[in-house]
Amino acid sequence: MYHTGNMVKELAEKHGRKRESLMPILQDIVKKYNYLTDEAMVEVATELDISAAEVYGTASFYTFLDTQERGKNVIRVCKTITCSMKGKNDIISTLEDILKIKVGETTPDKMFTLLETNCIGWCHKAPAILINDMPYTDLTPETVIDVVKGYMR
Amino acid sequence: MENKGLTKVDLIFESIDIMKVMKKAFEMTSDEIIQQILESGLKGRGGAGFPTGLKWKYTAAEKDPEKYIVCNADEGEPGTFKDREILDKVASKVYAGMTIAGKAMGARKGFIYLRGEYRFLLPQLFAELHKFHKLINEIGYDFSIEYRMGSGAYICGEESALFESIEGFRGEPRNKPPYPTVSGLFSKPTSINNVETLVTSVMIIEKGANEYFKLGTKDSRGSKVFSISGDTPIPGIFELELGMTVQEFVNEFGDGDTKAVQVGGASGFCVPRKKFKDTIIGFEGVPTGGSMKLFNSSRSMYNVLHNYLDFFAEESCGQCTPCRVGCQQLLKGVEKVKKGESKSTYLNELVKLADTMKVASKCGLGQSVGNAFKSIVENFREEIIY
Numbered sequence: 001m002y003h004t005g006n007m008v009k010e011l012a013e014k015h016g017r018k019r020e021s022l023m024p025i026l027q028d029i030v031k032k033y034n035y036l037t038d039e040a041m042v043e044v045a046t047e048l049d050i051s052a053a054e055v056y057g058t059a060s061f062y063t064f065l066d067t068q069e070r071g072k073n074v075i076r077v078c079k080t081i082t083c084s085m086k087g088k089n090d091i092i093s094t095l096e097d098i099l100k101i102k103v104g105e106t107t108p109d110k111m112f113t114l115l116e117t118n119c120i121g122w123c124h125k126a127p128a129i130l131i132n133d134m135p136y137t138d139l140t141p142e143t144v145i146d147v148v149k150g151y152m153r
Numbered sequence: 154m155e156n157k158g159l160t161k162v163d164l165i166f167e168s169i170d171i172m173k174v175m176k177k178a179f180e181m182t183s184d185e186i187i188q189q190i191l192e193s194g195l196k197g198r199g200g201a202g203f204p205t206g207l208k209w210k211y212t213a214a215e216k217d218p219e220k221y222i223v224c225n226a227d228e229g230e231p232g233t234f235k236d237r238e239i240l241d242k243v244a245s246k247v248y249a250g251m252t253i254a255g256k257a258m259g260a261r262k263g264f265i266y267l268r269g270e271y272r273f274l275l276p277q278l279f280a281e282l283h284k285f286h287k288l289i290n291e292i293g294y295d296f297s298i299e300y301r302m303g304s305g306a307y308i309c310g311e312e313s314a315l316f317e318s319i320e321g322f323r324g325e326p327r328n329k330p331p332y333p334t335v336s337g338l339f340s341k342p343t344s345i346n347n348v349e350t351l352v353t354s355v356m357i358i359e360k361g362a363n364e365y366f367k368l369g370t371k372d373s374r375g376s377k378v379f380s381i382s383g384d385t386p387i388p389g390i391f392e393l394e395l396g397m398t399v400q401e402f403v404n405e406f407g408d409g410d411t412k413a414v415q416v417g418g419a420s421g422f423c424v425p426r427k428k429f430k431d432t433i434i435g436f437e438g439v440p441t442g443g444s445m446k447l448f449n450s451s452r453s454m455y456n457v458l459h460n461y462l463d464f465f466a467e468e469s470c471g472q473c474t475p476c477r478v479g480c481q482q483l484l485k486g487v488e489k490v491k492k493g494e495s496k497s498t499y500l501n502e503l504v505k506l507a508d509t510m511k512v513a514s515k516c517g518l519g520q521s522v523g524n525a526f527k528s529i530v531e532n533f534r535e536e537i538i539y
Contacts, residue, residue, distance in 0.1 A: 020339075022321035027269075027302055061323035061470075063305030064269045080231045081419075081460045082382045082446060118307060118464055120270045121234040123382035123446070124389045133272040 001069070002033050004040050012047040022048060022058060026065050034074050034113070034132075035066040063117065071106045071113040073151045076130040080119035086126035087140070092116070094141040098148060111152070155370040156433065157396030159405050162368065162376035164356045165349060165392055166242055171249045172288065174359045178253040179294065181358075183213055186257040190354055192362035194374030199225055199310070199347030200417060200442025201517065205354060208344050211334035213258035215342035220260040222251050223338055223345040226267040227315060229307040230418035231464060232444030235378040236348040237271055238390045243352065244281040250351025252289060252296050253358060258344055263298040266315050269305050307468035311516050312337075312345045314470065325472045326516035349378055349443070369395040373435030377443060383415075384408050384449040399438075400429035402445070410449040413532070418444035419461040420521035423454075425532040454533035455491060458526065462487065465522050476519025479510040483526060490538055497538045500530055 011028050015021040022044070029040055036059055045052040059065040066074075077083075077092055092114075096102055099112050106113040122128035125137035129144070136147045178186055191206030212220060224247060228236040240247060251263040267274070282298060289296055301319045303309050309318045313327035316338045337343025346354075353375065357365045369375045373395035382388045385406045403411045414424050416439040424432050424439060432438045434445075448457060462484040471477045486503045489495040507523030514520045530537055 019321040020319060023301070023304070023318065027304060030304075058321065058323055061306065061325075062269075062303075065304050079460075080464060081457055082232065084456075084460055085383065085452065117305065118467060119229065119231040121228055121237050121268075123232050123234060123380065126382065130270065135270075135273060 001037060004029065004043060007032070008040065008043040008047055017048050019048065019050065022055065026059055030065055034070040034072065035068060041067070069106065071110045073111060073131055074113045074115065075148070076115045076117035076120070078118070078120045078122065078126070078128050079116040082123035083127040088127045090141050091127050091129065091139055091144050094144055095148065098145055155396060156398060157370060157394055159397045159401045160394040162392045162394050164376055165239060165352050165378050167356070168243075169246070169359055171245050174355055175249055175252060175289070178256060178358050183257050183259065186253060186358065187213060189357055189362045193357045193365040194369070195350065195353055195357060195365070196374070196436065197347055198349035198353060198377065198442065200230065200440065202436050202440055205346065205350055208334060208346070209254060209257050212260075212342050212344040215335060217342050219341050220258060221338045221341055221343045222254045222258070222260045222263040223315070223343055224251055224263065224265040224348060224351055225310065225312065225315060225345055226265050226271070226348050227303050227310040228268055228348070229310045230420065230442055230444050231461070232382055232415070232418045232446045233380045233442055235380045235390050235443045237274070239348050239352055239378070240271070240274060240278060244278055245285055246352045246355050247348055248282060248285045248298055250355045251298055252294070253355060254344060254346065254351065255296050260344070261295055261297070263296070264301055264319060264338065265298060266301050266303060266309070266319060268303040272302060275300070308470045308518055311518065314516070315345065316343070323470070325470050328515065347442075370433070370435060370437065372437040377441075379441070379445050380443045381406055381445045381447070383446040384411065384452070385447045395435045397434055398430060399424050399432045399434060402434060403429055403447070406445070407447055408449055411447050412450045412452070413448045413454065415444070415446040415448070415457070415525070417441040417524070419464050419525055420518070422524050423528040423532060454529055454536040455487070458487060458529045458537065459484070461525050465518070469518060473515040473519065475510045475513040476515070476522070479506055479514070479519060480522060482506060483522065487537060500534065500537065504530060
């Protein structure tokens with residue numbers, strides 16, 4: 001859980017208070033905290049003068065606008081066909097081993113969330129994952145361990 | 154059947170003097186620019202293949218003083234990654250394409266809708282855009298571009314869903330008509346073009362429509378950037394002249410054991426080995442937004458189909474019943490047939506369902522699920538059943 005403080009107000013100043021400001025505001029909150037709390041969505045609704053249901057309805061449509069608690073680092077493993085053919089399952093089981101969580105779960109220290117995602121556009125360098133915004137490609141079970149260790153510090 | 158063979162081309166990534174091309178375009182009238190694009194025969198490079206010149210012409214014909222040019226960079230089709238490469242390598246050509254399109258139809262404002270998966274590119278794209286804005290300000294031209302980000306929804310690549318998303322709503326496609334050229338972003342006349350289409354139009358202005366027209370075939374003019382992946386020794390991004398057969402493509406990119414090529418991504422067509430020789434890659438045969446996936450004989454086509462259906466079941470926006478329920482039922486249906494819980498003839502019922510989805514779905518997503526479904530089930534029926 002987090003408290004947005006003045007953030008929502010500041011974002012509304014930055015992006016405006018029109019309906020089209022909604023996505024950039026939600027995206028900026030998620031960029032910082034990785035997910036949207038109920039409180040944050042209600043604050044956004046108040047700032048934009050729309051119902052909280054509209055905010056939740058919009059946010060919940062988009063995979064990357066998570067409304068469930070997520071860790072500091074969100075790992076999304078591509079599961080679409082080429083990554084699937086080139087060893088996605090080995091990547092997943094390696095990540096599950098080192099993080100000691102299953103797909104869909106968050107580590108108890110809230111450092112990592114492990115998810116699967118649809119095609120992220122790196123089929124020629126499969127298997128690929130996203131950690132937050134950064135793509136990592138041509139992975140093997142060995143290299144993915146190094147990548148994730150870089151986020152453990 | 155016109156067959157051009159496999160020829161590598163270098164237009165999209167060729168470095169050019171942006172200012173020179175824009176000045177050339179600024180000296181032309183709106184009609185002259187549109188005429189060049191029409192004469193080149195360019196069709197949209199996102200996959201649907203609508204003639205670009207017509208789109209610009211229709212938008213130009215609208216009287217509204219406020220119009221928009223939108224660049225669709227929500228590249229989500231499985232197996233497509235060429236737009237990322239174009240933005241990474243030649244973003245200024247994309248910006249120039251939007252400016253020229255804006256000039257042609259009287260739009261002063263452009264938006265680029267970039268998929269959330271490519272957010273890491275933003276710092277360099279902003280830096281390029283800053284330089285570009287400075288450049289056109291210096292010559293006193295009034296045009297500006299803004300980025301809008303997606304957040305992981307495949308459906309937002311559908312033009313009207315993309316508008317909904319920019320406007321701050323769920324990315325649910327609108328009913329058509331009205332088409333975007335009449336009522337698009339913020340209900341204003343809008344031309345929405347793919348990243349590659351915009352760069353191609355810059356090259357048409359630079360080289361002249363006649364030069365561009367020499368490339369490709371009657372139905373598929375020009376060249377195309379292909380995203381090549383799967384069982385190939387040389388995966389990557391290649392620009393090729395349109396009009397080759399799948400066989401010629403496989404000779405160049407296959408691993409010697411190619412049994413099928415999925416052309417056009419999950420919403421495209423699966424071409425089996427026996428049809429390689431007679432199938433042209435292009436609008437006269439199998440159209441593609443660039444996605445080319447090769448499968449060799451070690452791959453189960455059931456797994457391929459299951460992966461695609463799982464993708465569509467997740468990415469369907471859920472707004473219209475044929476697509477929402479259809480995707481789920483196709484997925485459950487093939488699982489049942491595979492497990493032996495349903496007879497193999499149940500596949501015929503599923504094909505009928507796919508046909509229904511094609512006519513009854515609201516947008517391109519539901520309408521094209523049947524492409525992959527039918528072409529895989531018809532050509533690899535035994536792999537789906539056993």
